[in-house]
Amino acid sequence: MTKEFDYDYLVIGGGSGGIASANRAAMHGARVALIEEDALGGTCVNLGCVPKKVMWHVAEMIESMELYGNDYGIEFKEDPIFHYKKMRENRKQYISYLHTVYKRGLDSNDVTHIEGRATFVDDATVEVNNKKITAEHILIATGGQPKRLDIPGGEFGIVSDDVFYLEELPKSIAIIGGGYISVEMSGILNAFGVETHMFVRKPTPLYNFDSIICEGYQALTEGSGQQIHVDKTIVSVEEKNEHSYVLHFEDGTTHETEEILWATGRTPNTNNLNIEATGVNLYPGGYVEVDKYQNTTAKNIYSIGDVTGRAELTPVAIAAGRALSERLFNGKTEEHFDYKHIPTVIFTHPPIGTVGMTEKQAKEEYPEDKVKIYKSTFTSMHSSITENRQKAYMKLVCVGENEKVVGLHGIGKGMDEMLQGFSVAIQMGATKKDFDRTVAIHPTAAEEFVTMR
Secondary structure, eight states, X not given: OOTTSSEEEEEEOOBHHHHHHHHHHHHTTOOEEEEESSOTBHHHXXXXXXXXXXXXXXXXXXXXXXXXXXTTTOOOSSOOOOOHHHHHHHHHHHHHHHHHHHHHHHHHTTOEEEESOXXXXXXXXXXXXXXXXXXXXXXXXXXXXXXXXXXXXXXXXXXXXXXXXXXXXXXXXXEEOOSHHHHHHHHHHHHTTOEEEEEOSSSSTTTTSOHHHHHHHHHHHTTSSOEEEOSOOEEEEEEEETTEEEEEETTSOEEEESEEEEOSOEEESOTTSXXXXXXXXXXXXXXXXXXXXXXXXXXXXXXXXGGGTSSOOXXXXXXXXXXXXXXXXXXXXXXXXXXXXXXXXXXXXSOEEEEEOOHHHHHHHSOGGGEEEEEEEEEOGGGTTSSSOOEEEEEEEEETTTTEEEEEEXXXXXXXXXXXXXXXXXXXXXXXXXXXXXXXXXXXXXXXXGTOO
8 A cells, every 4th residue: 555546445336335345444454435426325225125124014014914913813993004104204214314324434434435426537546526536446336226128118107216205105006027126016015005017028027036936926926916917028108198107018918007117127337437447347238347356357446246247235245345355455365255155035025035056056057866855835824823824935955965955945924034044054065964953943934944854
């Protein structure tokens, strides 16, 4: 580290990954600045996981009362009333509080927080607020944003960011897409009383997930009020009048709705960085090319998080950012983030949890006779005495003579919270025998993973 630069480390992007990397570098004595043009926290805190999880909790409470309250002997003198605006205001206050937490963290580590938009001048210089700043090391952690389909009428409707700014809920909504954003928002809005239709161009939502996830999700959403339309390719949108759109599909069918939510993927935030002034290479689509150490193709420029297109999850960006700072500023020259066995939860109703290989992936990588699958489908106890009995679906994917567990998948009540511990076991190389010799905790849904035969 040398004084010829303004900073030792300059982080472009104040999302969770950028903040984590900046703080860790500063803890090791680096002179650090972080540039962010919007609110601290990035997509996750402001327009993603955190506000979405608040809405998910509300939806879960509403559904639990409606589905199970009566059979549990709970009498409501009056129907519960959901005050959307009150929830929205409380959620907003919580997000504002998180902004102060992030700012305090940066301040406590003497990280300089610069509000503004950064653009590259060269490999060691950026310009922000009409001022040039130099740094020995620069991190690109600018994240991504939702994208719309490039079709006639694709400008109508909203994207996932806009959901959190809705002042009123629509009466009906058409959600375009079959990925995690689509299924999460479909479940939440349906629970809030919005007539919800999901349109998926694949044969099933969550098409790239394990077969038991697809099977379980479709079974559990039947009768929930969510309308799922598969093998539907949208070709255009017509604005009928204010708050009324007509969707046109490739098969000649149409659908009318008050609102449209485009859940059709995300795109990296690299367009306005003047990145061509550097030696940083971008993949088709705008994602930053990095190696396993998060190095870009330009010396001393690095990248983490959604802008790289690799495992677009907040904890992944945080872990990769911290590992990078350990390597650059704490002498751990081989430190890097391992992208294997990343646990993922999708907050559907009930939630989905998955880690490791799908059955299909295992059979593609290993001889089929070396792959052993264990499955369990059962009625979750939380609904066992009710009329609306809800099943859970679970699977273990094992390989080799010792049946090493390389994949674990499930959808059911509590799957979000139970996944973390099992992910530790899989990360450590646990086998089916290790699962079998672990005493089951009864009565829980998690015990199914250690009692499968």
